Amino acid sequence: MSNFPPAELDAIARQIQTPYYAYSVQAIRARIASLQNAFRGLDVRICYAVKANSNLAILQLMALHGVGADIVSLGEMQRSLKAGIPAERIVFSGVGKIAEEIDAALAAGVWRFNVESADELQLLQRVACSRGVCARAAVRINPDVDARTHAKISTGKAENKFGVSIDEARRWFADAASLDHVQLDGLHAHIGSQILDLEPFRLALQRVEAFRRELVEAGHAIASVDIGGGLGVVYRPGIDTPIEIADYAALVRDTFAEFKGTLALEPGRWLVAEAGVLVTRAIRVKHGTDRQFLVVDAAMNDLLRPSLYDAWHQIVPLHGRDEPDVAYDVVGPVCETGDTFAQGRAMPRCEAGDLLMIGGAGAYGASMGSTYNSRPLPAEVLLDDGRYAVIRRRQTIAEMMAGEQFPQAWHET
Ligand code: LLP
Numbered sequence: 001m002s003n004f005p006p007a008e009l010d011a012i013a014r015q016i017q018t019p020y021y022a023y024s025v026q027a028i029r030a031r032i033a034s035l036q037n038a039f040r041g042l043d044v045r046i047c048y049a050v051k052a053n054s055n056l057a058i059l060q061l062m063a064l065h066g067v068g069a070d071i072v073s074l075g076e077m078q079r080s081l082k083a084g085i086p087a088e089r090i091v092f093s094g095v096g097k098i099a100e101e102i103d104a105a106l107a108a109g110v111w112r113f114n115v116e117s118a119d120e121l122q123l124l125q126r127v128a129c130s131r132g133v134c135a136r137a138a139v140r141i142n143p144d145v146d147a148r149t150h151a152k153i154s155t156g157k158a159e160n161k162f163g164v165s166i167d168e169a170r171r172w173f174a175d176a177a178s179l180d181h182v183q184l185d186g187l188h189a190h191i192g193s194q195i196l197d198l199e200p201f202r203l204a205l206q207r208v209e210a211f212r213r214e215l216v217e218a219g220h221a222i223a224s225v226d227i228g229g230g231l232g233v234v235y236r237p238g239i240d241t242p243i244e245i246a247d248y249a250a251l252v253r254d255t256f257a258e259f260k261g262t263l264a265l266e267p268g269r270w271l272v273a274e275a276g277v278l279v280t281r282a283i284r285v286k287h288g289t290d291r292q293f294l295v296v297d298a299a300m301n302d303l304l305r306p307s308l309y310d311a312w313h314q315i316v317p318l319h320g321r322d323e324p325d326v327a328y329d330v331v332g333p334v335c336e337t338g339d340t341f342a343q344g345r346a347m348p349r350c351e352a353g354d355l356l357m358i359g360g361a362g363a364y365g366a367s368m369g370s371t372y373n374s375r376p377l378p379a380e381v382l383l384d385d386g387r388y389a390v391i392r393r394r395q396t397i398a399e400m401m402a403g404e405q406f407p408q409a410w411h412e413t
Helices: 006-016 025-038 056-064 074-082 099-108 118-131 166-174 198-217 245-255 269-275 305-309 397-401
Strands: 020-024 044-049 068-071 090-092 112-115 135-140 182-188 224-226 262-265 276-287 292-296 315-317 326-331 340-347 355-358 379-384 387-392
Touching (some): 025 044, 025 056, 025 245, 056 074, 090 099, 135 166, 198 245, 305 340
Parallel strands (some): 020 379, 044 262, 182 224, 292 326
Antiparallel strands (some): 020 276, 326 340
């Protein structure tokens, strides 16, 4: 967490209060550069998975470095376009696309649709036909591979709702000629998230490549292969051993050595997770019967991952005391037992008013935030070389309530 000097975080906390998210521009730039370097020489499009962190300023950083977007909603599309990501660098994923979304994405001119069901393929054909255009599409293959990650973020097993089997995809290509408004010439696979082991990727990519060769032999042109995201990051220093990006790139190069088209990547977490911290202030230490509770001013509505996935995040007090560690249950103010960031975590003794940073918060942190317990959304800042810029000001309570109203009129149903 060397990108987050305590004195800077402290100074920012005094100016904008807590909790707030801080993201390091340098850390994000470094990740983009190492990904781009690892794949240099290949025809590769990096399409950042917007869901990981969808702040406009983060998306603008991606745009400035030539990174595109992997989107799953019109909201994510609008954000990406507004931040300067060109439509031709946007892929549209997701199992639940509706006609309105497909129509708007066609109007914007997105690069391609990652199609996940036969029904969606038919819908794409109808919407493209009524627009008088031809939609570019890739079929999302479910390679039936166990990504060996948390069950809630595993997507590549046959029992998951994502993608279609190779058998079904084979039928789509056989019938592709009947779809005169869809150009089905791509393959896509995304097997899960926070993957720390190269083998599931190897298995999935080999299945995709074997199928691609089969399709080419059957006379189908395949212009792009999108290998999804999923690269894991270090949440627990010294324990999590992430995949070396060079090894991942070598696997992709070897597997697709014979492929002449465009490869797409959809990394989310890997680009931003370790580039962000959530800064929170201790409200009080509460001495329970058996446990010491460190009550902080951030909560599960700000960072949901520990509550939802039992995810382990590093928690570091900014001002360590030269005393033996204490074991704390670090909890937020929300009225749920699950509002717990860590249990029995050994750390320097804390007092009310101390600042702490929660690591690995750059991905799936702010973007999964809510206003549960009517807690306004926190502020977000970018750090760059000793300076900071607010990229989302703290929501006010009035803004949080905006859009709600007392019944003005009652309508017949
Ligand atoms: N592509 C597709 C189609 C996806 O569904 C996802 C993530 C990604 C790419 C990016 O995956 P990444 O590179 O970030 O692993 N909220 C969870 C993670 C959910 C991931 C959903 N899909 C968490 O906090 O761990």
